[in-house]
Amino acid sequence: MSAGQLKAAITPARWLDESGRLVRGTPAPDAEALLEGYRRLVFARRLNEQCGALVRQGRLAVYPSSRGQEACQVACASVLADGDWLFPTYRDTAAIAARGVDPVEVLTLLRGDWHCGYDPVRHKVAPQATPLATQLPHAVGVGHAARLKGEDTVVMALCGDGATSEGDFHEACNFAAVFRAPVVFFVQNNKYAISVPLARQSVAPSLAAKAIGYGMPGVRVDGNDLPALEKVLGEAVARARAGEGPTLVEADTYRIESHTNADDASRYRTEDEVADWLPRDPLLRVRTYLTGIGALDDDREREIAAAAEAMAAAVRTGVNAEATADPEELFAHVYATPTPQLAGQRAALRAELDFEEA
């Protein structure tokens, strides 16, 4: 391991600084691509806001917001090709939407239904994982199977800083490195696992530095800097696709809201701390930059906002529509063919329902 590799794992890569200026010595990003990225950031932010409102209206059971992490959400989806896979967590609704899945489908689980809502195979997006880090070995399996089949699929596996303490994080990183699986482990270090701060998860020099122990590259990146994220993640995807194995990418970001609506962040962090992060907002710096170079004007801004508003309206309509959950379907998918016992239990429930309806 070289000093350069260690530095990459500890010092966050940056492209746009907090005031929206190019970091010294970096070339200008592609303006058209960045404008498209900005549009996606606005959509992700609007989706977070809309979901928060739907929780307050009782339309969603719960919503873990990615407000403040939208650049991570957008970047991890935008660097993937159609045949690649995304393995998201419960906080990655906006990333799945950025991948092209209808947000109403994505919100199925959070509306209180029993299934993930979308077709994981069609969209190449795994169900959102709730048990921390358990989806990471799956990502390795999808990647290893692809390699055995001679396909150049890449798998983007998401987790948070808390999940890096789990055994499955370790096992997945190690398996991926040993098998040179085409996986990008993308840790959104938002500094809190519900209430427990990063310092109680790890005293490693950085989370990306853990990659060194597995024999894979680790890269730390400013998690609120969209072009830097797309560059770092894009390079990791390219390495994986070229058969050079996995990369661990850590995004330095911040969870602006509480863990979920059921959480109260004021019990474990100060308002000053949150206020420190607000100016580092991922939308703000892209907007400042694009406006500064003349790529974004008021008309374009209004156009993007109107499109995001239409998306939010469609989410409201979709989520407000009554879900038609069929109680008998509880038994339908447990096995490919229901066992005699499940068929009997379904019939018993049907009889109860018939009695109630009669």
Place this chain on the structure above:
Amino acid sequence: MSSATTPKMTMAQAINTALRDAIAEDDSVVVFGEDVAQLGGVFRVTDGLHRDFGENRVFDTPLAESGIVGMAVGMAMNGMRPVVEMQFDAFAYPAFEQIVSHVAKMGNRTRGKVRLPIVIRVPYAGGIGGVEHHCDSSEAYYAHTPGLTVVAPATNADAYGLLRAAIASPDPVIFLEPKKHYFSKEEVDVSAAVPPIGRAVVRRPGKDATLIAYGPSVPVALAAAAQAATEGRDLGVVDLRSIVPFDDETVCAEVRRTGRAVVVAEAPGFASVASEIAARVGERCFHHLEAPVRRVTGFDVPYPPPKLEHHFLPGVDRILDVVDTLQWEDAA
């Protein structure tokens, strides 16, 4: 089937042959786990498979059971049929979260869009003089988890046939291999029809009472029935083959015929598969029963050390002692 035409093989060889045939027939079948490649498994169950089929079909993994099962989930999501080995029953516990939260639930979580045709092979149960953590009967953990199919062969022919059925199943299967029988030889006709998962088999018809067993307890139940016959009592033996799905039909038909039932299993009896069977039989056969359904199980203690395991394992004498309590004095 005569012994002149049917080869004898050990249970380990029967399982090996099933794996070999499945790998040869279906490109999506992959075998992996700890020590399964070069070594051929600590019980030699996968002997020669790596040599004959290569690294892409049969491979060793890092030593991490959750990683093994988790990787199997992903490979199944991407079109493969993984068959993984857990090496020993108690070594499977690190994979428990993967098995319970993902393997068992993926079909349900995805509304049937993603099925996981995974087989998790578990050398299980005792009787080998193993040191601690090597002899657990862990079937109840799996049987209690909706979404898992749980299979326990008792004969070498079933070890072949049920493993072929398990690999072909669209659902994840916990395949419990009674390790004390790995090296016992029996005739195995690999061309015989593959037994369907979910159907029990009557190993011995009987008219006085029915012994219900699975996996390593079936030969013990058969020995008890043979001993009882010399004492004038005609005991039948039902081999469950599958714990999940459970074959109520075959079990209850036998019990209704005899009016008496004893469940035999190695696992500790409290909250066990044996308890579930006793309850099911009681609920369904009450008016046919001449005596309460009894259980002969392991004690509710951690699996004992080699010097004491014979006290723990249900044996012929203990089974027959319990059969003697089935209220024969009330018989007409």
